[in-house]
Amino acid sequence: xxxxxxxxxxxxxxxxxxxxxxxxxxxxxxxxxxxxxxxxxxxxxxxxxxxxxxxxxxxxxxxxxxxxxxxxxxxxxxxxxxxxxxxxxxxxxxxxxxxxxxxxxxxxxxxxxxxxxxxxxxxxxxxxxx
Amino acid sequence: xxxxxxxxxxxxxxxxxxxxxxxxxxxxxxxxxxxxxxxxxxxxxxxxxxxxxxxxxxxxxxxxxxxxxxxxxxxxxxxxxxxxxxxxxxxxxxxxxxxxxxxxxxxxxxxxxxxxxxxxxxxxxxxxxxxxxxxxxxxxxxxxxxxxxxxxxxxxxxxxxxxxxxxxxxxxxxxxxxxxxxxxxxxxxxxxxxxxxxxxxxxxxxxxxxxxxxxxxxxxxxxxxxxxxxxxxxxxxxxxxxxxxxxxxxxxxxxxxxxxxxxxxxxxxxxxxxxxxxxxxxxxxxxxxxxxxxxxxxxxxxxxxxxxxxxxxxxxxxxxxxxxxxxxxxxxxxxxxxxxxxxxxxxxxxxxxxxxxxxxxxxxxxxxxxxxxxxxxxxxxxxxxxxxxxxxxxxxxxxxxxxxxxxxxxxxxxxxxxxxxxxxxxxxxxxxxxxxxxxxxxxxxxxxxxxxxxxxxxxxxxxxxxxxxxxxxxxxxxxxxxxxxxxxxxxxxxxxxxxxxxxxxxxxxxxxxxxxxxxxxxxxxxxxxxxxxxxxxxxxxxxxxxxxxxxxxxxxxxxxxxxxxxxxxxxxxxxxxxxxxxxxxxxxxxxxxxxxxxxxxxxxxxxxxxxxxxxxxxxxxxxxxxxxxxxxxxxxxxxxxxxxxxxxxxxxxxxxxxxxxxxxxxxxxxxxxxxxxxxxxxxxxxxxxxxxxxxxxxxxxxxxxxxxxxxxxxxxxxxxxxxxxxxxxxxxxxxxxxxxxxxxx
Numbered sequence: 098x099x100x101x102x103x104x105x106x107x108x109x110x111x112x113x114x115x116x117x118x119x120x121x122x123x124x125x126x127x128x129x130x131x132x133x134x135x136x137x138x139x140x141x142x143x144x145x146x147x148x149x150x151x152x153x154x155x156x157x158x159x160x161x162x163x164x165x166x167x168x169x170x171x172x173x174x175x176x177x178x179x180x181x182x183x184x185x186x187x188x189x190x191x192x193x194x195x196x197x198x199x200x201x202x203x204x205x206x207x208x209x210x211x212x213x214x215x216x217x218x219x220x221x222x223x224x225x226x227x
Numbered sequence: 228x229x230x231x232x233x234x235x236x237x238x239x240x241x242x243x244x245x246x247x248x249x250x251x252x253x254x255x256x257x258x259x260x261x262x263x264x265x266x267x268x269x270x271x272x273x274x275x276x277x278x279x280x281x282x283x284x285x286x287x288x289x290x291x292x293x294x295x296x297x298x299x300x301x302x303x304x305x306x307x308x309x310x311x312x313x314x315x316x317x318x319x320x321x322x323x324x325x326x327x328x329x330x331x332x333x334x335x336x337x338x339x340x341x342x343x344x345x346x347x348x349x350x351x352x353x354x355x356x357x358x359x360x361x362x363x364x365x366x367x368x369x370x371x372x373x374x375x376x377x378x379x380x381x382x383x384x385x386x387x388x389x390x391x392x393x394x395x396x397x398x399x400x401x402x403x404x405x406x407x408x409x410x411x412x413x414x415x416x417x418x419x420x421x422x423x424x425x426x427x428x429x430x431x432x433x434x435x436x437x438x439x440x441x442x443x444x445x446x447x448x449x450x451x452x453x454x455x456x457x458x459x460x461x462x463x464x465x466x467x468x469x470x471x472x473x474x475x476x477x478x479x480x481x482x483x484x485x486x487x488x489x490x491x492x493x494x495x496x497x498x499x500x501x502x503x504x505x506x507x508x509x510x511x512x513x514x515x516x517x518x519x520x521x522x523x524x525x526x527x528x529x530x531x532x533x534x535x536x537x538x539x540x541x542x543x544x545x546x547x548x549x550x551x552x553x554x555x556x557x558x559x560x561x562x563x564x565x566x567x568x569x570x571x572x573x574x575x576x577x578x579x580x581x582x583x584x585x586x587x588x589x590x591x592x593x594x595x596x597x598x599x600x601x602x603x604x605x606x607x608x609x610x611x612x613x614x615x616x617x618x619x620x621x622x623x624x625x626x627x628x629x630x631x632x633x634x635x636x637x638x639x640x641x642x643x644x645x646x647x648x649x650x651x652x653x654x655x656x657x658x659x660x661x662x663x664x665x666x667x668x669x670x671x672x673x674x675x676x677x678x679x680x681x682x683x684x685x686x687x688x689x690x691x692x693x694x695x696x697x698x699x700x701x702x703x704x705x706x707x708x709x710x711x712x713x714x715x716x717x718x719x720x721x722x723x724x725x726x727x728x729x730x731x732x733x734x735x736x737x738x739x740x741x742x743x744x745x746x747x748x749x750x751x752x753x754x755x756x757x758x759x760x761x762x763x764x765x766x767x768x769x770x771x772x773x774x775x776x777x778x779x780x781x782x783x784x785x786x787x788x789x790x791x792x793x794x795x796x797x798x799x800x801x802x803x804x805x806x807x808x809x810x811x812x813x814x815x816x817x818x819x820x821x822x823x824x825x826x827x828x829x830x831x832x833x834x835x836x837x838x839x840x841x842x843x844x845x846x847x848x849x850x851x852x853x854x855x856x857x858x859x860x861x862x863x864x865x866x867x868x869x870x871x872x873x874x875x876x877x878x879x880x881x882x883x884x885x886x887x888x889x890x891x892x893x894x895x896x897x898x899x900x901x902x903x904x905x906x907x908x909x910x911x912x913x914x915x916x917x918x919x920x921x922x923x924x925x926x927x928x929x930x931x932x933x934x935x936x937x938x939x940x941x942x943x944x945x946x947x948x949x950x951x952x953x954x955x956x957x958x959x960x961x962x963x964x965x966x967x968x969x970x971x972x
Contacts, residue, residue: 226848
């Protein structure tokens, strides 16, 4: 309960500029915590800081099309929560590796040079049923 | 029944009138009031004024059909005039007028018992409230459904019903979809006055499907009437009188009907619930997906209730033309087979004879390599009995591109001709069977082959005393029938006219001959079909412009669509000379003739019979996980809808073939299911008209005369075990229990 009381939700961004500014703040905060994350989760042999930085940037760019400041605030809040979970060691090493090092493509990178000539259908077929 | 609307209506009317009539100080003391004006019904009646009449819509789309314009009478329901045909009950008149009367014992498809008294309404000039379900509506009758007297009567009935009903809703499987629960919320009193101990009743053992908690029973006798009227088994009955009254099997006996699961649906309380579903889920956590059943060729309409990735139960959906509102036990309880014995990864059989999971890439590459080494005429494709039209279309297209045209569907035999749709469909249509007045069943046991068709025949026989003749091995019927013989020669005798049944057939107005799909496997299929053709030439009443009485009752969900798509083997010696066999879910194909060195690809969802001989396994999806088109035995096209996600690394059937075609270098020209469908449109456009029955254009079989002589071999039993007919039901534990306990020995 005490933990829940500490959470303070900042007021909404007034406009897109403010939301954008907050996004950059968040990105900087995340980048600053990368060394400690590497340390906590002992990621030295699987990833280097620049790769993690680009992963964070990619996660943010995934939502680049969103223009509603309220939605951006919500996404930022989720991002901050995730970041604090990571820096508070609320996760385990494999979570970090699975989500941010390997990505959603999975461990087995079944990419072949033969794939070049395949149709999009077949590529998707090898990937999943949907 | 729109119980939600019932409840809201009751709440609305009671609260508004309470404002007018109750003492505000009284309200302060009792915050939860029942309907105090009900205690002085006479006073409140005077206060009630003439209601203004909003437009009402009939309950559940109830329609009135006036066969004779003279028989129209007009009654007034709550002051609203409504025209109904003579002979309708008060309750039916109310539902046409858009008033839903609460009921427990009344059911549209069962006889009227009139013993629950919940449907009491007030009729002007009648001294007492009348049970609307049993009272015929008379001209000019003024029915009042919302008066204090009617409400008081319902409240009283509820109190009596709840007197002996246990308060175990929290542990009752019916909770959330219980008529008693809903109606006691809407019409019941807020308190009971019963202080004695409730009665308790010993639970009955009705078998592995129906769980009984007889203490909850309110003696509506719906199940008793269902068993004796629809299912045609005299297993259930009412024992004792007064408070000792209970439902049971008279002797220690299980309920052995293939329709027994339906008593779960018609039971208004939690007395009869599903045993496999017991304590598994609550109905509000389930997601319902409206789809169809594929375990037989009827295509019953069902709703798959799933929670997350798991199918929790299957319940029927109303379709008057196919299954009315019943489904067979196999349809209802086969769902646990959907999660057992499933194939989840592509596999290749190694040199040691064991299967090894591999990636799709490797599995497809291996098959493509083998496929290029065999001659085109040595390639054979067999579609299984559960295949959808899309996958059969792509299988045919793929193998045609590989140069082979040896593709068929299980159960269709070698000798069947797919040129005329009337030669393999139920031309009368399932609901059309109700018009027939004479049945001749040839080599078919509809009770196990197509339960819903059998229920329809039974309904007809019960209603019109239609005559039923049967040719085939001795079997069980739940209606009166004449066993005419066991061999096709009896059919020849009927044709000659020296058989007593020929007279019945020739005098009938709408005779219906039903041929079982089991004859497709016989050597003399063509001879039997030409015999039937001569039969239809001799008995002119069999095929008239408005009646087609020559029917084929198919066995499997895939059969009709396969024949529409032209999945007919090119040569007779399919298996003997095959070097490459593609089994698309085909488990019941005889592979004994297959050469030892033949390469077998099994594409399917269950590790069933076909897997034993397979070299490569492609995992695919079951009907609850894919969107597929199926045509039922009467030619009605329906689609399944995915209810749950696929298992493991499985892919949809048509996608596997499409992918394989690309790996083989003969890429099929469609990338999506709509692409496959537009290809189907070129071959069999009727398969795209979903939920419509496409009748055969030409009637009659139009077979060449005298194609061989019928043999004296008796007709065989087509379905050995009703509960286990395909890969899904063979994997089901519940079906295994059923066949151990219930299957007729």
